[in-house]
Amino acid sequence: MATTTYAPSFDQSIRDLADHPVINTMAAELLAAPSDVLADLTNADGGPTSVFSEAASAEFFRQTGQHGRFLGTVAHAVLRRLNTLLAEINAILIAALPDEASEAWAAELEARQAVKDFWKYGSPRCALTRYAESAGKLADRLAADGG
Structure with missing residues (x-):
């Protein structure tokens, strides 16, 4: 992993992109993806694969005409937003469960x-x-x- 991924500006770039409407759309589209497809998008430590990083950056550029500040920031932002969406959905589902099973x-x-x-x-x-x-x-x- 490149040392730039640990730089504060890299993390700040991900946070800045996380609320971008295109990032939200890309993450929402991934909600419908099967789990084996999602597993192919991430490597063992949970970060995006190089293929996903390239694809996410290309799609972001296609829709906005902009690039992320660092290589991989778009993919990291999409994964971060996807995890947030999944957590929100899980919270809703858990809240809908009855208190006890009858x-x-x-x-x-x-x-x-x-x-x-x-x-x-x-x-x-x-x-x-x-x-x-x-x-x-x-x-x-x-x-x-x-x-």
Whole structure:
């Protein structure tokens, strides 16, 4: 890692870019990226890869006609803003959770998952549909046997 990344002006440049509307847009677009794509954007210490640094700088220049003060400041600013957005979303999700888990809440979650499964996999693979079909076949067999 270059020594300029430790300079106070490098960090200040990232802070200055962090609230730029283009940086916000780029970070918001990354929210929809799959986790494996996000993992490819960062190296082992959490900083941006060189490929991501180049791509982020090019996109920032394309939209604004400007460059960051240092190489990689745009990518660092995007990652910083992305982490802020993720923290805000997590806080909202955590606040929406009930204080304690109850059987009613668990049943509600199971029902929601069953509906998602139905729409995702269609009726033949939906667990509730398979259960209903099995129960129907059993009922028909019992009725046919007279008992």
